[in-house]
Amino acid sequence: MNISEIKELMAQFDSSSLREFSYRNASDELHFSKNTLAPAEKAVEPILEVPLTPIEAQPASVNSAPVEVEVNTEVVAEGDLVESPLVGVAYLAPAPDKPNFVSVGDTVKKGQTLLIIEAMKVMNEVPAPKDGVVTEVLVENEEVVEFGKGLVRIK
Known part of the structure; x- marks a missing residue:
């Protein structure tokens, strides 16, 4: 397989909806992947299930204390x-x-x-x-x- 054939395969793979493509013959082996994670990094993280409990509605008090609101004051460098x-x-x-x-x-x-x-x-x-x-x-x-x-x- 010469470089122009490989480039043609890459172009076809890039324009296709395939996520992975492998090709092998007696002398050549190719593998293309559009996946963002390496195969070793594809570990699935466990999902943590938290039971939901109903919250009882409480009437709002007229004389309640002011609510503090946290404002993100992160400074972004200039430029x-x-x-x-x-x-x-x-x-x-x-x-x-x-x-x-x-x-x-x-x-x-x-x-x-x-x-x-x-x-x-x-x-x-x-x-x-x-x-x-x-x-x-x-x-x-x-x-x-x-x-x-x-x-x-x-x-």
């Missing part, structure tokens, strides 16, 4: 979000023994590598879309990221 262009594993440094490409407070130039995303054994550099300062790094090293997930924020 534009750099999103993942593909699904893969994010690496913040070029090698395990090397320093991170960027960290919070670093000044970056347009095109500078922010991190690497490994997809199908290919290392894809994620460049800075503009000049600025890194205000937030939203992923951990070796974290699996989805398409569109926020990676870094640049102001």
Whole structure:
């Protein structure tokens, strides 16, 4: 099986509604999957059943104390979000023994590598879309990221 035949199979699989496809002959073996979890991660979590008990209605008191409402005051860092262009594993440094490409407070130039995303054994550099300062790094090293997930924020 040559590379053009494999690419054709991949294109047909991608446009189909199939979730998995396997092919094997005497010399070749292929397996395509659109599933997001690896086979080892498909463990089913137990469902916890909680018995429901009826709640008796109580009349509202006119002189009741004020109700406290909890407001989410989470602070979001300033700047534009750099999103993942593909699904893969994010690496913040070029090698395990090397320093991170960027960290919070670093000044970056347009095109500078922010991190690497490994997809199908290919290392894809994620460049800075503009000049600025890194205000937030939203992923951990070796974290699996989805398409569109926020990676870094640049102001």
